[in-house]
Amino acid sequence: MAAARSVLSLSRILQPWSGVTGGTVIRPVLCSRREKTTYTPPPAKYGGRHTVTLIPGDGIGPELLNHVRELFRFCCVPVDFEVVTVDSSVVSEDEINNAVTAIRRNGVALKGRLLWVMFVLGVCSYLIMFCNSSIHYYYCVFCSFIAGNIETNHNLPPSHKSRNNLLRTSLDLYANVMHCQTLPGVQTRHKDIDIIIIRENTEGEYSSLEHENVPGVVESLKIITRVNSLRIAEYAFKLAREKGRRRVTAVHKANIMKLGDGLFLQCCKEVAAGYPDIAFDNMIVDNTTMQLVSKPQQFDVMVMPNLYGNVVSNVCAGLVGGPGLVPGANYGKNYAVFETATRNTGKSIANKNVANPTATLLASCLMLDHLGLVDYASMIRKAIFKTLSETRLHTADIGGLATTSEVVQSIMREVQKTGPLTSEYI
Amino acid sequence: MATSRALLSLSRSLQPGWGGRLGSAVKVSGAAASSRRDKSTHTGQIIPPPARYGGRHTVTLIPGDGIGPELLNHVRELFRFSCVPVDFEVVNVNSSLTNEDDINNAITAIRRNGVALKGNIETNHTLPPSHKSRNNLLRTGLDLYANVMHCQSLPGVQTRHKNIDIIIIRENTEGEYSSLEHESVPGVVESLKIITRNNSLRIADYAFRLAREKGRRRVTAVHKANIMKLADGLFLQCCKEVASGYPDITFDSMIVDNTTMQLVSKPHQFDVMVMPNLYGNVVSNVCAGLVGGPGLVPGANLGSDYAVFETATRNTGKSIAGRNIANPTAMLLASCLMLDHLKLHAYASMIRSSIFTTMNETQLHTADIGGQGTTSEVVQSIMRNIQSGGPLTTEL
Numbered sequence: 001m002a003a004a005r006s007v008l009s010l011s012r013i014l015q016p017w018s019g020v021t022g023g024t025v026i027r028p029v030l031c032s033r034r035e036k037t038t039y040t041p042p043p044a045k046y047g048g049r050h051t052v053t054l055i056p057g058d059g060i061g062p063e064l065l066n067h068v069r070e071l072f073r074f075c076c077v078p079v080d081f082e083v084v085t086v087d088s089s090v091v092s093e094d095e096i097n098n099a100v101t102a103i104r105r106n107g108v109a110l111k112g113r114l115l116w117v118m119f120v121l122g123v124c125s126y127l128i129m130f131c132n133s134s135i136h137y138y139y140c141v142f143c144s145f146i147a148g149n150i151e152t153n154h155n156l157p158p159s160h161k162s163r164n165n166l167l168r169t170s171l172d173l174y175a176n177v178m179h180c181q182t183l184p185g186v187q188t189r190h191k192d193i194d195i196i197i198i199r200e201n202t203e204g205e206y207s208s209l210e211h212e213n214v215p216g217v218v219e220s221l222k223i224i225t226r227v228n229s230l231r232i233a234e235y236a237f238k239l240a241r242e243k244g245r246r247r248v249t250a251v252h253k254a255n256i257m258k259l260g261d262g263l264f265l266q267c268c269k270e271v272a273a274g275y276p277d278i279a280f281d282n283m284i285v286d287n288t289t290m291q292l293v294s295k296p297q298q299f300d301v302m303v304m305p306n307l308y309g310n311v312v313s314n315v316c317a318g319l320v321g322g323p324g325l326v327p328g329a330n331y332g333k334n335y336a337v338f339e340t341a342t343r344n345t346g347k348s349i350a351n352k353n354v355a356n357p358t359a360t361l362l363a364s365c366l367m368l369d370h371l372g373l374v375d376y377a378s379m380i381r382k383a384i385f386k387t388l389s390e391t392r393l394h395t396a397d398i399g400g401l402a403t404t405s406e407v408v409q410s411i412m413r414e415v416q417k418t419g420p421l422t423s424e425y426i
Numbered sequence: 427m428a429t430s431r432a433l434l435s436l437s438r439s440l441q442p443g444w445g446g447r448l449g450s451a452v453k454v455s456g457a458a459a460s461s462r463r464d465k466s467t468h469t470g471q472i473i474p475p476p477a478r479y480g481g482r483h484t485v486t487l488i489p490g491d492g493i494g495p496e497l498l499n500h501v502r503e504l505f506r507f508s509c510v511p512v513d514f515e516v517v518n519v520n521s522s523l524t525n526e527d528d529i530n531n532a533i534t535a536i537r538r539n540g541v542a543l544k545g546n547i548e549t550n551h552t553l554p555p556s557h558k559s560r561n562n563l564l565r566t567g568l569d570l571y572a573n574v575m576h577c578q579s580l581p582g583v584q585t586r587h588k589n590i591d592i593i594i595i596r597e598n599t600e601g602e603y604s605s606l607e608h609e610s611v612p613g614v615v616e617s618l619k620i621i622t623r624n625n626s627l628r629i630a631d632y633a634f635r636l637a638r639e640k641g642r643r644r645v646t647a648v649h650k651a652n653i654m655k656l657a658d659g660l661f662l663q664c665c666k667e668v669a670s671g672y673p674d675i676t677f678d679s680m681i682v683d684n685t686t687m688q689l690v691s692k693p694h695q696f697d698v699m700v701m702p703n704l705y706g707n708v709v710s711n712v713c714a715g716l717v718g719g720p721g722l723v724p725g726a727n728l729g730s731d732y733a734v735f736e737t738a739t740r741n742t743g744k745s746i747a748g749r750n751i752a753n754p755t756a757m758l759l760a761s762c763l764m765l766d767h768l769k770l771h772a773y774a775s776m777i778r779s780s781i782f783t784t785m786n787e788t789q790l791h792t793a794d795i796g797g798q799g800t801t802s803e804v805v806q807s808i809m810r811n812i813q814s815g816g817p818l819t820t821e822l
Contacts, residue, residue: 152652152653162652162653165653189586189587190586205619205650205653205654206653208653208655210654210655210656210657211656212656216622216623216624217620217621217622217623218620218621218622218656218657219618219619219620219657220618220619220620220621220654220656220657221616221617221618221619222602222616222617222618222619223614223615223616223617224614224615224617225613225614225615226612226613226614227613253602253704253707254551255549255551255559256549256559256562256602256603257607257617258551258555258607259555259607259608259609259615259617260607262551262555263613263615285707286707286708286710286711287741289686289708289711289712289715290711290712290715290719290720290739291715292715293690293715293716294715294719307704310682310683311682311683311686311708314683314684314686314687315686315687315690315712317687318686318688318689318690318691322687322691323687342683342687344684
């Protein structure tokens with residue numbers, strides 16, 4: 001790997017001058033060799049710092065992502081943010097395409113829910129040389145980005161597709177992973193919940209294919225394909241094995257949607273046959289939601305198509321304390337996007353300093369884990385949990401009176417107390 | 427109405443003897459009678475089926491699978507004990523057969539009687555896709571467009587949330603349950619979700635009328651119109667149009683994922699909810715879980731001419747069948763709903779109050795709500811309560 005990296009760096013230096021010849025011969029070889037090995041984090045850029053695309057989004061996204069940047073600067077995390085704003089009220093898709101390009105370039109991003117787009121390129125000059133959209137083509141690297149949620153105004157005409165959806169489908173972020181855990185210090189009706197929800201992220205009911213052949217009769221297409229179902233099932237079982245989980249449950253409605261969910265279920269069964277150490281069962285979605293509400297501790301890992309994933313992940317988020325506490329990750333083969341699990345815009349609490357920053361901060365920790373900066377991630381995570389156990393620092397959504405900035409300040413204080421050298425100010 | 431009823435009874439009594447030749451005449455008078463009935467239901471009132479000779483109603487009973495048969499036996503036992511003037515016409519539907527004769531017989535019986543009480547018919551999803559869900563066929567064949575579930579916290583049952591009172595109205599015939607799927611390219615399945623203007627207007631109208639009848643303040647439409655813009659957008663638009671005709675009732679809307687999250691944390695904010703088919707399925711199961719489980723909530727499927735009553739969450743309960751541990755409450759409350767529908771309110775409230783009295787005694791709770799009572803103990807206790815509190819009953 002070290003050899004590969006040095007060759008890559010060399011080829012990058014040579015690139016402005018080499019043109020087509022020497023560079024291209026080396027790169028495909030590197031690509032294929034890297035694809036054969038297990039996942040490696042994106043390489044550090046010059047100076048050992050990563051660049052991550054930041055999409056502030058709408059509502060509470062911008063203020064929470066500012067807190068993330070503040071926290072990262074304070075903890076001296078070697079990550080720089082390239083801010084790309086997307087205006088979701090604009091009808092043309094240029095801005096979201098720009099965002100997608102930036103993500104392809106950097107590979108990692110942090111996202112809020114998208115409402116407004118003002119394209120601002122805040123990138124360091126030494127990166128401009130390498131901010132060439134063909135770079136992703138030259139090294140097969142896992143790219144990720146963190147995003148805030150982009151609001152979808154459903155009063156606009158149907159041709160105006162959901163920006164978040166466009167992002168997910170163009171980057172082929174096929175797996176949405178949400179790890180739902182009861183957090184210490186947060187009062188909930190259910191204790192000891194620990195569920196991983198893996199949701200197919202690109203097809204299903206979210207294909208945006210609808211038509212009105214006869215006035216007053218709308219047909220909405222739900223697409224389930226064998227390829228995507230096998231892929232998501234494979235991802236689920238691999239993740240379950242990695243994390244040492246015992247059981248995977250497929251959630252479906254195959255008694256009604258026999259072909260669609262029947263295909264999904266069949267694919268899950270086929271993949272399950274290759275993982276004899278993991279128990280596989282299935283449950284119909286209505287029974288699942290009822291069981292979740294009464295006995296959530298019976299679930300371990302759950303895999304499901306898009307819409308059921310949406311509902312089930314929101315139920316689980318509600319069970320562990322609300323939308324302000326759970327981070328989510330969207331993984332594809334080459335890219336990853338991190339955001340809050342329930343993708344709320346939070347318009348009504350925007351700029352009031354009452355939003356709960358926990359979900360976004362935990363999402364940024366997931367991003368650091370993904371980048372291989374595991375130490376920073378665990379340091380910040382520990383500080384977040386320590387702060388959460390203090391009830392007077394709970395924000396309004398979990399029943400307290402604290403403000404967002406108080407919570408973030410407290411987290412920074414915790415990091416300073418227990419961690420390595422941090423920057424001066426508090 | 428009396429003349430049409432008389433005509434109908436006459437036509438029915440004539441039918442066995444004169445089947446063939448007078449058949450067409452019978453059908454003609456039947457059609458006239460039913461069209462007059464249709465016209466009166468269009469004003470919004472559901473007319474109960476006429477009482478038969480001797481003042482007794484006949485109700486179709488479909489035992490179904492799993493715990494259905496044993497619970498419906500208890501219902502019959504209880505009705506007999508309480509001298510309720512209802513006779514049951516039992517129609518068995520075998521869910522493993524591939525031809526649709528059984529379910530068509532059931533539909534005919536329900537058309538004849540007008541009211542039915544049903545257990546869930548299991549849908550084996552390993553059978554080929556041409557084998558449609560029997561429950562679905564029943565609902566679409568009888569056009570039972572509204573599924574109403576009244577979710578209330580029952581006294582005596584320990585739950586994490588208290589004092590829940592939500593009415594869920596779910597569109598019952600279209601949406602994701604249209605069973606229209608095809609595999610144009612191998613490995614790619616397209617499943618059609620149908621939303622029509624007529625049905626959406628109809629269900630919204632039903633929801634607002636019910637809210638007004640019951641004195642409710644707010645109706646919430648649950649949808650996913652940010653993703654399914656045309657389909658759920660149409661549904662939402664229809665709800666808004668109907669809402670404008672009911673200025674005394676507040677109307678708002680919520681996306682389904684947010685709804686389920688809110689239900690789990692703050693269910694008291696909801697009053698009446700109206701939604702398409704699949705969301706209704708999920709939301710009603712979440713609510714059933716909140717008030718104590720599938721054994722406690724009854725559901726009603728209502729159309730303009732027919733009504734079918736069953737448990738709200740439509741569980742077959744295969745694993746607990748025949749073991750005398752199922753919770754009979756949901757089925758018994760469903761039978762009370764049926765009695766209300768037949769305008770036998772006195773009997774309905776008598777049975778309901780004895781069910782609630784029994785609920786209060788923790789040692790009579792069945793396993794699903796945390797107790798150790800058996801089904802028969804619960805039913806016996808209900809019957810004892812009726813005997814002590816009510817009018818003359820048959821011997822215990």
